Amino acid sequence: MSIKIQEALAKKFQSHNVIFWYDERDELKESFDELVIEGVEKCHIQRNEFEIKHKITSNTSDSKFLVYSNQPKPKPNENWLLDLELAYHIFYTDQEAIILQELGLEYSFKELAAKHILFFKSKERVDKLKELLGKGDSHNDIRYKMVAVTLNTDYVNLNTFIHAHGTAFSNGNERLQRDLERYELSEFYWTEIGNKFNYKSDAPSIYDFLLEAFSDNFNLKEKSKLSKETRLLLSLWKDTIMYRDGFDQISTQITEDLQIENVLNTLPLEKAVTDELFKLTDKKIIHDLVQRLIANEISNDALQNFIKQREHTFWYEPHFKSFYESVSYASHLQSEIKQLKVDFKSLEDGLQQYTSKLYQIDYLYRKFILNYRKTNQDSILSDLAEKIEKLYTNDWLLHYNDKWQLVIDSLKSWSVKDSFSQRQFFKKHVQPYIDKKQRVFVIISDALRYECGVELTELLIKENRYESEIEGTITSLPSYTQLGMASLLPHENLAIKEGTDQVLVDNLNSIGVTARSKILSENTDARCTAILAEDFMKFKANTTGRDFVKQYDVIYIYHNHIDDTGDDTTSQDKVFEAVETELSFIKDVLKKIYNMNGYNMIVTADHGFLYQHKILEESDFTTVDVKGEVDKMNRRFILGKDLSGSNALKAFTHKELGLTSEGNALIPKSINRLKVKGSGSKFIHGGASLQEIVTPVIKVNIKRQDTTAQVEIDIIKSTDKITTNLLAVSFIQTNVVSDAILERKIKASIVAEDGTLLSDQFTYTFDIKEENQRQREVKNRFQLTAQASGKYKNQRVKLLLEEPMDRANKWRVYKEYYYTLNISFTNDFDEF
Incomplete structure (x- = not known):
């Protein structure tokens, strides 16, 4: 002492x-x-x-x-x-004086120290309090800071106290409440809550208070018991990373105690879509959207608008994103198929129609199945999944490939000399780089079908300084790996080796990177090589990678993830997941090339594929009596000599297929599969369907200047005064989302000049593609806090628009709009 x-x-x-x-x-x-x-x-x-x-x-x-x-x-x-x-x-x-002297407080605070003497028994608590104290602190200020120390919060404000207290309670931790009582802070704490939120109780408790807050904001009662400040309280809780798990748990408990399911059963979808307090609400919304979609009782535009409203709600990302995206893609798919009226005139016409629009149906199906699988194929989506399977298989794959088959049947030979043929790939796309003495990298992804290439192109365009364009090409037939890979090499002649399905390129073996590297070198004057993508990615970009690249003008890089996954009967169900992985991997390869001073890249594939997620029935397979000498037979083609079969097969000689070898090939018509023991049936290729024979050629260049920008957001501001505690704001997306103009996510709120939040927060992603500016208007009503008409009355405040920082869980200022607060005292009354 x-x-x-x-x-x-x-x-x-x-x-x-x-x-x-x-x-x-x-x-x-x-x-x-x-x-x-x-x-x-x-x-x-x-x-x-x-x-x-x-x-x-x-x-x-x-x-x-x-x-x-x-x-x-x-x-x-x-x-x-x-x-x-x-x-x-x-x-x-005296004891109180010693405490006050240590804190640097005047003796006038003696009664405060005496009342809360147990609080000051801990040096740790005293030290924490000393860090928070400031010059001129009042008794109220000091007690607030004592509560912050007791509840162990980073911020000294009542909302944060309740978030911490509620989260602790949800975890079964009642120590915080006991500590408040022990340190004689409980009465002060509940008085403050009562004053701010109009909470009255003879025996106040955190759960009782939160029960009322959730109830009021869910509109279970005609007249709210608490003030509208609870709206902001709950809104901020959801947005607070440290305490959001507590919100989840409290909400779950309140769902049961308030019997929210019974209320939701009678709540219209249009009203339910505005709530984000309860996880059960999203289940209700998804259920109603699915039922309306199955019954054809909702338009695609209306459904997408409902889902857009849920995009930034609390439960969306961690729990229901895949559910909503499943429903979204299903609706798009159904809408596209219903609008279809297509006939095909020629091979080139089919290519043009598929690459301009029809590929979208296969893309939407892939995205639906991908997200459906992420939900663990939840039963709430099972009826919708069944409907989508039937639509996709019968109304799209079967119906339009039957139409496409009429074009195939009319062909006397397969196109190999037209510019859109895969056989012209090297001359058309690679040779020009050689002629201009520019290094070029060719990435060949096995089974990267056209719609996957479109998605990759769109992903690359969004990458700043990437310039990417895509065109479609028709593969060789049959559309299988050995022939497709050979077709992409420089060559004069291709032939199928007698008795096998192996392909010779100008009489040279073409299987494996060593053989392909040899063909590249012998058939061009350029320095060429071939390498597996896995080996290429092992290089260190700035050292061994650049040393490797300097040796060559043309580098072929091969990767086999999609085909490898789909061809295996044990993994074929994961083929759409494999596509997602492959797109990400290709982006990594392109970035690696750029880091090795590579600027010209081409991404293409040997063939595409057909995939149906449902288990095929026996009737989906074709039994044929094939005559002749069979060398190779799988689900989608037969190779051999003197082959003949039923009308279910289209026959071509090797010469008709542009091959110099002798023999012929039989291709099952439309999407028919042959009965073959031991091979997978969901993922197939080798035939002549559009999905199998249309592949992408994506040219990628890296620019030195920016190639992308984000849309701009403005507001329609009719006044610079806020006169009520509800502020309606119209946000305008000033330009249209396009390849070069990207979406922008913002978070908006009313903030005082000292940084105090005075309203709830509005988060939205502006990604509108409509040309009409009126269709790019988004409205929101901000609920202002009581402080707006009290402490900050007649002061200048700002509507703050923030955007997320790249690679950080933080926000930065995007724009600010200033207002003067002039709210009448009558607006402080919730009801009168």
Whole structure:
């Protein structure tokens, strides 16, 4: 104790020349006697008041005085040193005084220290409180900061206290409530909650309060019991990373206690879509959307608008994104198929129609199945999945490939010399780079069908400084790997090796990267090589990678993830997941090439594929009686000599297929599959369907200047004054989302100039593609807090628009719009 007193007194003497010390209980006389402070003369009051007064008042030196008394402090009219006490400083050594001195607080806070004495028993709590205290803090300020220490929050405000308290309660931790009571802070805490939120209870508890808050904001009652401030309280809770799990758990418990399911059963979809307090609401919305979609009782535009409203709600990302996206893609798919009216005139016409629009149906189906699988094929989507399978298989794949088959049947030979033929790939796309003496990288992804290539192109365009364009090409037939890979190499002639399905390129073996590298070198004047993507990615970009690249003008890079996944009967169900992985991998390869000073890249494929997620029935397979010498037979083609079969097969000779070898091939018509033991049936290729024979050629260049920008967001501002505690704002997306103009996500709120949040927050992703500006208008009503018409009345505030920072879970200022708050006191009343 004496060391603390010495330190405290030494600190006080820095700003005071005379200090009076009353040790009324005569506990610290020994400490006084031992005390030595340089430049300070000690005086002990022992009926010598006049002597001490004379010494102090007549002092002309720099001496300072400590006046000590171990007697009770005299009454003012009996205190001969009162004038000096009033002029100088009094030092206290009771327990409360010691606490206040350590905190740097005046003795006027003694009652506060006494009331909450147990709080100050912990040095850790005292140290934390000292960090929070500021000059001029009131009793209320200090208690708020004590509550912050008790609840262990980073911020000193009531909303954060409730978030922390509610989260602790949801985890079964009632220690915070006990600590508030133990430190005599509970009454203060609940009084503050009562004042701000109009919460009244004889036995207040955090769960009872939150029960009312959730109930009011779900509109279970005609008249709210609490103030509208609870809307912001709950909104902020959902957006707070530290406490959002607690919101989840509290909401789940309240769902049961308020029997939310019964309410949702009678709540129209149009009203349910505005709630984000309960996880069950999303299940209700998804259920209703699915039922309406199955019954054809909702338009695609209306359904997409409902889903757009849910995009930034609390439960969307962690729990229901795949559900909503399944429904979204299903609706798009259904809408596209219903609008179809297509006939095909020729091979080139089919290519043009498929690459301009029809590929979208296969894309939408892939995305539907991908998201459906992410939901673990939840039963809520099972009927919809069944409908989509039937639509996709019968109304699209079967019906339009039957139409396409009429074109195939009319062909006398397969196109290999037209510019759109895969056989012209090297001459058309690679040779020009060689002629201009520019290095080019060719990435060949096995089974990357056209619609997958379109998605990759769109992903690349969104990457700044990437320029990407796509065109379609018709593969060789049969559309299988060996022939497709050979067709992409420089060549004069292709032939199928007798008795096999292996392909010779100008009489050279073409299987494997070593063989293909040899063909590239021998059939061109350029420095060429071939390498597996996995080996290429092992290079260190700035060292071994650049050393490797310098040796060549043309580098073929091969990767086989999609085909490898689909061809295996144990993994064929994961082929759409494999596509997602492959697109990401190709982007990584392209970035690696760029880091090796590569600027010209081409991405293509050997063939596409057909995939149906449902288990095929026996009737989906074709049994044929094939005559002749069979060398190779799979689900979609037969190779051999002197082959003939039924009308279910289209026959071509090797010569008709542009091959120099002898023999012929049989191709099942439309999407028919042959009965073949041991091979997978969901993922197939080799035939002549559009999905199998249309592949992408994607040219990618890296630019030195920016190639993308985000859409701009503005507001329609009719006034610069806020006169009610509801502010309606119209946001305008000023330009249209396109290849080069990307979407922009914003978070908007009303904020005081000191940074205090004065409204709920509005988050939205502006990705509108409509040309009409009126269709790019998004409206929101901000609920302002009571502070807006109280503490901040008549002050300038701003509508703050923020956007997320790249690679960080933080937001930065995008735009600010200023208003003056002029809200009438009558607007503070929720009801009257």
